[in-house]
Amino acid sequence: MEFSPTALVLLGLFLAAWTIGAAFLALRARMLSGKVDSARRSTRRFSRILDECPAVPLLVRPDGRIEAPERLAAWLGLDSVPGFLSELDGQDTGLSAGDLKRLSDAVRRTHRTGTPFQLVFTPRYSRRNLAVRGQLADAAIASGNAALLWWFDFSESHEELASLRAETARARGDFAALVGLIEAAPMPMWFRRSDARLQLVNSAYVEAVGARDAEQVVAEQIELIEPIEGISAAQIARQAQETRQSIERIVSATLHNQRRTMRVSDLPLGHEGVAGYAVDIEDMEEQNRIFRAFREAQVSLLDQLSVGVAQFDSQRQLTFANQPFQRLFELPAARHSDVLEFDRFLDMARDKGRLPETRDFPQWRREMGTWFTSGAPQEDAWTLNDGTHLRIIAQPMPDGGLVMIAEDQSEQLALSATRDTLLRTRTATFDSLFESLAVFAPDGRLQLWNRRFAAIWGLPEGLMDDHPRIEALLEQIGSQLVRPAHGQAIGEAVRAATLDRRQRGGQVRLTDGRTLEFAGVPLPDGNGLLTILDVTDSRKAEDALRERNAALEEADAVKTRFLANMSYEFRTPLTSISGFAELLQSGMAGELSDQAKEYVEAILTSVERLSGQIESVLDLTQSEAGLLPIATEDCELLPFLTELVHHYADALEEKHIALDLRADRSAGTIKVDKRRLNRAMSNLLNNALAATPENGRILVSMKRQKGAVRIVVSDNGCGMRPGELARALDGYQLDADGQPEKRRTGLGLPLARQLIEAHGGRLEMISEPGAGTTATITLPVT
Structure with missing residues (x-):
């Protein structure tokens, strides 16, 4: 099949478009694959993030x-x-x-x-805590009203939250308790803000300042503590907050309308403020003052004690020692500034010979150190080298210290020995006395007796050893009394001496003819002493003396009558002789021859002299018999002495004796019997004239002393020996042959002494052969 050019072009364009589309799809697929990988990585990352x-x-x-x-x-x-x-x-x-x-x-x-x-x-x-x-x-x-739940594991947060909640609850409770505690506290408490202004106070603060409530205190900023030296409490709180250190001080404040001593503390609480509280320490300060006074009194009292006292603290350091303790251990005077430990104290005492001799002194010292830890007081006897006997008592204290008491018993031991000697001496003295002695206790029991007590009553020795009561003794001696009832008098004497503390005595007669005198005497120790004495011979002698005394009284009465008769019989003939002689001298009987006149004058002179002698004899005799009458009257001494001295002018001139009279009128007047004082002074002057040779000197002075008058008669004659002076001052005495004692001065000096003593005075004579005699008369002034 052949394709046209147009088809080929279209086919080329299709193939080109397909190639471009394929390349675009490949590029897009690569881009989508990158996005998917990125999405997958994002998914894994988000999944990982979700897992985490x-x-x-x-x-x-x-x-x-x-x-x-x-x-x-x-x-x-x-x-x-x-x-x-x-x-x-x-x-x-x-x-x-x-x-x-x-x-x-x-x-x-x-x-x-x-x-x-x-x-x-x-x-x-599980311990997990899950929140949903x-x-x-x-x-x-998700569609269809699905619910999405998110689960959170907050176990740690929950535990922490629970802990925080518990802590919060506990803190809230603690805060409430703290607030309640602060509110109920008996001491004023407060809180200041950071600006030192009061923000919170408790009820004690409100009551202390006398406010209505806490709001008034905070609103008016009422301070409990007054400013001291211009510094207020708020300034102190601010200072504590700035230094972040608590400040404590002791001040005086008015609390409940009374001035009290307070311990105030300001405690800084960071930036929050400052808390404060005030503690009333007035009672504690008072106790401290009382304690200090007690300590001072205790120290003073301990210093007055005769017992040595020392205190050692828990560190075994001497903190106090009284004066007797320092004297006993011969502590140095610097003990108050130097720390003296117990061991060092023993060392010092040993060096001074104030510790007993020991073979091992360190061991003995360690034994003494156990006194601090012993649980009971320790007692020891220390005999020092000088013969001092110390009784040491160590009393451990609850704080670990020790109180050491040292008592010097040397004198007590000596007194104890003396007491034993005295007891033995008393026993020997009791047994050697002629009296019978017995000591009875207040209950009537026999305590002490001597040998004569049992012998005088004829009591058996075994009876005395049993210390019988007075009733048993009375039963034993009752049969020996003439009147047994008189034994009760002995018991009453014992009871009076022991119980009534009175002395009572009496006499009893025994059947054997003896007479016993007894007496109950209270003793200082509460006992009674029964003393019994055989007064048989004394009673016989007393009867004889009583008979003799009656005879003497009769003789004294005869003497009194004789003196009264002699005073009349002596003076009457002399008065008659003197009267007839004066008649003859006057010529009443006719004119007398010169020789007859001389005889009459001699008769008058002899009569006068005999009258004076008879007067002296009668006065001396009456004075010795206590019958001398004294008729006192006011006598001015200076004229009295002057007249007396003038009476002796002829006699002084005849012997060419100088008489010096030293007296003044300051002697004053005293009450005396002028006639009898004149006789006493005349006898002293006669004695001075007789003892002073020709051209001699006699001094008569008179001076008034405090409460007495002093008259001195002195001469510079031949003087007398002490024996002669003693005989001259005695009265009329007979020698051993019955003849009158030979005297130098006759009766003048004895009569003068008797007359002066009859006035309440005294005669003192001082004589020295060849130097003369001084007679001093002291008469009281009333």
Whole structure:
């Protein structure tokens, strides 16, 4: 077949078009293949991204068929993804029946109404927490009202959320409890903002400042602590916040209308603000003051004790030692500044010889160190080299310390030895006394007795050893009394001495003729002493003395009558002789011759002298008998002495004796018997004239002293020896042969002494042979 050119052209054009189409199709196919590969890669990439996505999709069709990746089966604990939604309950795995029902109901509601939902499930025997969000699927994904469920695994988030919720609940509870605690706290508490303004206060703060409520405190910024030295509490809080350090101070504040000591603390809370609280320490400060006062009083008291006391702390260091302890162990004065440990204290005491000698001192020191850990007080006796005996008591303290007490018993031991000696001496003294002694207790029991007590009553020794009561003794001695009833008087004396603390005595007579005198004497220790003395001989002597005394009284009465008669019998004849002689001298009987006149004058002189002697004898006799009458009157001493001295002017001039009178009116006036004082002074002057040689010197001085007047009469005569002076001051005495004793001065000095003593004064005489005699009269001034 031949083709025409036109057909060939058409065929060529067809072939060319077919080639071009084929090339176009090939190119298009290549382009589509590239897109498919790209789509396949995108699909694999999106599939991988979906696998790595934290959410897993689940497509649920209206008929219950489901489509989901295998990862959802792993989350639910299934081996593979089932075909239907009802198969998600795998009995032992998957969702529980209740969870599956809730999920089915939600999906069914979404299919019908399109309502989205959110659920949370925990598969069986799994700790996963799965959240489900369901909604209608887009028509591009699935048609026919399919539901698309996204499953999220939020196990970690759920645990963290649960933990946060628990912590939040716990924090909320703690905060509520803290707020309640702060509100109920008895101490004022507050919180300040970062600008140091009050933001929160508790009820104690409100009550302390006397406000109505917390709102008023915050609104008015009522401060509890007043400014101190211009610095307010807010400034202190700001300072604590800036330094980020708590500030604690002790100040005084008004609390409940009372000034109290408070410990205030400001605690910075970062940038939030500053918290503060105030603790009332007034009671604690008061206790501290009381404790300090107690410690000071205790130290002062311990220093006053005679017992040494030292305290060691738990570190075995000396914290206190009173003065007696320091003296006993010769502690240095610098102990208050230097730390003195217990071992060092023992070393120092040993160096000073204030510890007992021991063979192994280190071992002994270690034994002393166990005092700190012993559970009971320890007691030891130390004998030092100087003879000091110390009683040591170590009292461990609960805090690990030790109180050491050192008592110097040297004096007590010496007193004990002295007491033993005194007891032995008392026993020996009791046994050596002539009296019978017995000591009875307040209950009447015999305590002590001497040998004569049993002997005087004739009691057996065995009876005394049993310490019988007074009643048993009275039964034994009752048969020996003339009147047995008198034994009760002895018992009453014992009871009066022991119980009534009164002394009582009496006498009893025995059947053998003896007379016993007894007395009950209370003793300082509460016992009573019964002393018995055999007064038989004394009673006989007393009877004899009583008879003699009656005779002496009768003789004294006779003497008194004799002196009264002699005073009359002596003076009456002398008065008659003196009267008749004066009549003869006056010429009443006629003119007398010269010789007769001399006789009459001699008679008058002798009468005057005899009258003076009789007066002296009578005065001396009456003075010795206590019958001398003294009639006192006011006497000015200076005129009295001047007149007395002038009376001796002729006698002084005759022997050429100088008399020096030294007196002034300051002597004043005293009450004396002028006549008898004149006689005493005259006797002293007569004695001085008789003892002073020619051209001699007599001194009479008078001086008033405190409460007395002192008169001195002295001469420069021959003087007397002590024996002669003693005899001169004695009265009229007889020698052994019955003759009157030879005297130098007669009765003048004894009479002068008697007269001066009758005035309540005294006469003192000092004499030395060749130097003279000095007589001193001391008269009281009333």
